[in-house]
Amino acid sequence: MNLSEIARTTSFRLAMVFACFFAGSSLLLFAFIYWRATVFETNRIDALITEDARTLASEDQDAILALINTHVTGDFHRVGYAALFTPGGRRIDGNLEAVPADMPIDGKVHVVQAVRTDLPAMGAVEVRLAALRIPNGNILVIGRNGQYMVVLREVVVHALTMGAIPAMGLALAAGIFLAWRTQQRLKDVHRAAERIMSGQVQERLPVAGAGPGDELDRLSQLFNGILDETERLLGEIKATGDEIAHDLRTPLTRVRARLERTMKGDMGLEETRETVGKAIGGLDQALAVITALLRIRELENSKRRRGFSMLDPTEIILLIEELYEPIAETKDIAFTVDITPVAPMFADRDLLMEAVGNLVDNALKFTPPGGKVTLSLGPREGDGATVIRVADSGPGIAAHERDLVFSRFYRSDRTRHLEGTGLGLSLVAAIARLHGLAPRVGDNNPGCVIELVAEGATAVRAPVAGAAAV
Secondary structure, three states: OHHHHHOOHHHHHHHHHHHHHHHHHHHHHHHHHHHHHHHHHHHHHHHHHHHHHHHHHOOHHHHHHHHHHHHHHHHOOOOEEEEOOOOOOOEEOOOOOOOOOOOOOOOOOOEOOOOOOOOHHHEEEEEEEEEEEEEOOOOEEEEEOOHHHHHHHHHHHHHOOEEEEEEHHHHHHHHHHHHHHHHHHHHHHHHHHHHHOOOOOOOOOOOOOOOOOOOOHHHHHHHHHHHHHHHHHHHHHHHHHHHHHHHHHHHHHHHHHHHHHOHHHOOHHHHHHHHHHHHHHHHEEEEEEEHHHHHHHHHHHOOOOHHHHEEEEHHHHHHHHHHHHHHHHOOOOEEEEOOOOOOOOEEEEHHHHHHHHHHHHHHHHHHHOOOEEEEEEEEOOOOEEEEEEEEEEEOOOOOHOOOOOOOOOOOOOOOOOOOOOOOHHHHHHHHHHHHHHHEEEEEOOEEEEEEEEEEEEHHHOOOOOOOOOO
């Protein structure tokens, strides 16, 4: 990756923003430090000047002259000013050429232009001076020039240069590194995405393992989850297509054979009618498969939620009892119903009745004569969740098949010889999911138990006021 590509990345631009922000913050910080240091140093120097002037003014003139001489000769850096003038302004002693014309004689520090006698070539420079009269009327002037402020400014600028420039360089280097690292990871993601788009659906986006808070890893994990679900759905579609072809091929082949036989015209009227009737039955079987698949898809898309309302599930159980009791008697099967009152449910009456009816119909189909089928409704012990239970004394469902029986076209090995499409329990599962019910399969010793459980948070409740049902 060249620098031009790095410079166009978001990471690099973000690093530059932070570098500029750091530079601006550093400038403001150093400006504040310089201002505070200047104020502190200025106040300190002014206090020293004022104190020196008052101390000298309290002495007699000979002592003042001796102290002025000591002050001047001991000033190796030549930043101090001290002089004594007559009331008329004539210099008596010191290194100040004259009292500045605009200098107030009030004992306070003022910034004025002054000339040193020992450095006449410097000319007038900015000086902080304090002037006051001594008891004999002469004028005492004490002060310092502002050279120390120039030195202080140079120190601050030097510190800023030595600190800010390397810091900005480090920020720039960090931005380049982060941009390069991010770009490398994105290239890996792009390559994986290209392989996925080319048809390698088992491919997944790379996860660097940089930590739970890494944004790219979290994004990759999210898309990998989507790809997992997509691959699963594609597998289901392929399997469903194969199963549809398998389940429709047999009845359609039989229909074709019977129709070909009828076309030969060598059958009597009754035999022809029987053959046509069987052909129609085969077509009905094929149409039943297609209709069941369409209904499952409709239910999985939640298009039937418009028909939901509050209802008492007891009514559904009583209708199922009334509908299937004569069928059970015909098959010599004991059909009993056990109802314990439960809370009303938010459900579609027809769909819920269809789901429970399918369970009872399956139980009656697979239970041999002399067996028993029980339909019950009641609260579950412990949490009071509503449970609709259908138990039979048939061949039962093996433990390894209990998670598979709700799949489309799945037929248990124990019941594969019986007529059916393998879509009944898939339809029950779709209706259950639409209602927030969890389908469960268990043992009845002998036989099996299938339950539809409204578990707490998964149970569908009535919508709040003002909310529309989907």
